[in-house]
Amino acid sequence: MEDICIVGGGAAGMTMAIVAKRENPACRIVLVEKNDKLGKKLYATGNGRCNVGNTRGPGIQPVLAFFDSISLMTYEEEEGRLYPRSQQAASVVEALEREMKQLGIRWIPNREVLDVAGSPDSFTIKLADGSTIQSRLLGISTGGKAAPQFGTTGEGFRMARNLGHTVNRLAPVLMPVTCEGDFRDVKGVRLQGKASLWKDGSLVAKESGEVQFTEDGLSGICIFDLTRFLKLEPGENQEEGFRRYRITIDCLPEMNYESLVDYLKKRINSLEELAGTWILHSMVPAKLIPLIFSKAGLSDKMDIPILEFKDRELDALAAFLKELPFTITGGKGWRTAQATAGGVPLEELDPETMESLKVPGLYLAGEITDSDQPCGGYNLQMAWIQGMKAGKAMGSFLNNSK
Ligand SMILES: Cc1cc2nc3c(=O)[nH]c(=O)nc-3n(C[C@H](O)[C@H](O)[C@H](O)COP(=O)(O)OP(=O)(O)OC[C@H]3O[C@@H](n4cnc5c(N)ncnc54)[C@H](O)[C@@H]3O)c2cc1C
The missing domain is CATH 1.10.8.260 (HI0933 insert domain-like)
Structure with missing residues (x-):
């Protein structure tokens, strides 16, 4: 039995894993990603430079502290836009992946999650190879439907629906x-x-x-x-x-x-x-x-x-x-869109912890939630913030329930 299983290794999923493990170093975490590598979409963001955030956006201080904690050097361009100082999106993925390795977080690449089911004290995660994972807590960070060429084909919405969540009308935006x-x-x-x-x-x-x-x-x-x-x-x-x-x-x-x-x-x-x-x-x-x-x-x-x-x-x-x-x-359309409008309504989640108000132990973060933002680094900023909140809450829940 895992303590935490995270579905989707993009911006929100990796952040969730890192922050949860720091909060509770003893917990067993597994992250499942359908692509052969983590953060595949991140390489394409900001025209290959990854506009990681915006100093004018809400909640920037904890985001900057998180970047610092993974040794990601950023700098600010006009209108508050933040980029890695190297101007290479790869630096962002490398920093996240290195930190995951250092913390001993296990991830499974090339493995699609087909479905998830919840019971009172654990979740069952069904993988495409026929195997299953049992986990006390579940994080879903499968992104939205925008740019499906990077793996985001919207299955997370079906999973959330099956677990009892509403999914607000989906539409491609920033296109x-x-x-x-x-x-x-x-x-x-x-x-x-x-x-x-x-x-x-x-x-x-x-x-x-x-x-x-x-x-x-x-x-x-x-x-x-x-x-x-x-x-x-x-x-x-x-x-x-x-x-x-x-x-x-x-x-x-x-x-x-x-x-x-x-x-x-x-x-x-x-x-x-x-x-x-x-x-x-x-x-x-x-x-x-x-x-x-x-x-x-x-x-x-x-x-x-x-x-x-x-x-x-x-x-x-x-x-x-x-x-x-x-x-x-x-x-x-979806292939050219940079974000998804619609998704799981924020009203169905605890705003401080991103825990589902419908399914205890389930946490949602990133583009799967109905929280699309304008261009300028705001979408990734939302993913880091929600990932941090969920990771912290998952880690401290496990601390308190030993
Ligand atoms: C071309 C492009 C440029 C962009 N540029 C910027 C930018 O510069 N700044 C900015 O703020 N935002 C930008 N965005 C938006 C930003 O990339 C997303 O909003 C952000 O990545 C969302 O983070 P996430 O973690 O929710 O999802 P993602 O980063 O999309 O990660 C979701 C992950 O889940 C995986 N997954 C999905 N389904 C399954 C499954 N069933 N099983 C296992 N794994 C699964 C996917 O493969 C993916 O790796 C851009 C988007 C695009 C397409």
Whole structure:
């Protein structure tokens, strides 16, 4: 009989194991991971640099202390984003794995957990090779459904449901979106701007940052963050549901509409005979200019001399520079998503210990819980914090029940 079995060796699972073992050095822990190595997803995070947390996020002090305790040196970039000083995600996994080895925590790689069952004083964990593990306490940290190529295919939700938990509606978030239109000509263009999300004409959310154009839509951190607000009604047709949403991009957030109109008018005097597209020269990436003319209904003005522009045409260009509209037709889905919205509701867990309020001895941490966060290190920060809480609670429960 194990004291603790942890299912899923990602950020939350490894943290849970380390903190539990430190709290109760005598306890027997086994961690089961379906991939051949621990923390496979972590290698891909932060474009291979792993944005481990954010100094602006809640609960950062214990997270920094945890990093220090595993000898992970971090440094802060703009907007509070924390990375390993080496700028290599591998450093994070190596530090966690080394600490697990040093503490004598056993882990079983390449072994998928098929199901778990609870009885009053122990849990039975069924593995894909037909074997079972009996454990006094059970931690589930199987992540969500986002990026299934890293092993997170959502089985933890089924396990939680079988044990009596609710699972709030799951949706991929922090992903690119597809939009109506053909964007092959602007594929790869990047723009510093402000993106707003609208539903049925009402503003839902705004984000500033880099917008990236893809061949079929929009990407970039601020677009990713907006996808957390895309909510389809139960039973709603996917495409119809998405089409109720629009993203508008403010290409020049530092200028208001009126000053933009004035600026374009001044340009007429200096650019006079040049072709129409010169009116936006150097204001936005060159490849975007035809798209802006087209969305403003002015494609036929791209080649006329700038002197011939009418006031209402300048007004239209300024309006579209401030609110370049895109109708969303869909999200790019689980494979491209960085996080899962939905999952086990936090109300069903003790917020201090992450212990289930439905099944004593069961602890949940990380993306399996309904606690998705914006980009910027906040999702991993949540995983470390919840993993620490669960590990500490498991270790001290065992201490108190000797
Ligand atoms: C491309 C990408 C980039 C990202 N970048 C960042 C970033 O820079 N900063 C940030 O804060 N967040 C980032 N995220 C999000 C972040 O990686 C996750 O929110 C975080 O890893 C969740 O931690 P977790 O421990 O809950 O789950 P995971 O780290 O996903 O770990 C879950 C583990 O459980 C295992 N598992 C699943 N089912 C089973 C089973 N049945 N049996 C055994 N094992 C199982 C999986 O193989 C996996 O190893 C990124 C995500 C992606 C996809």
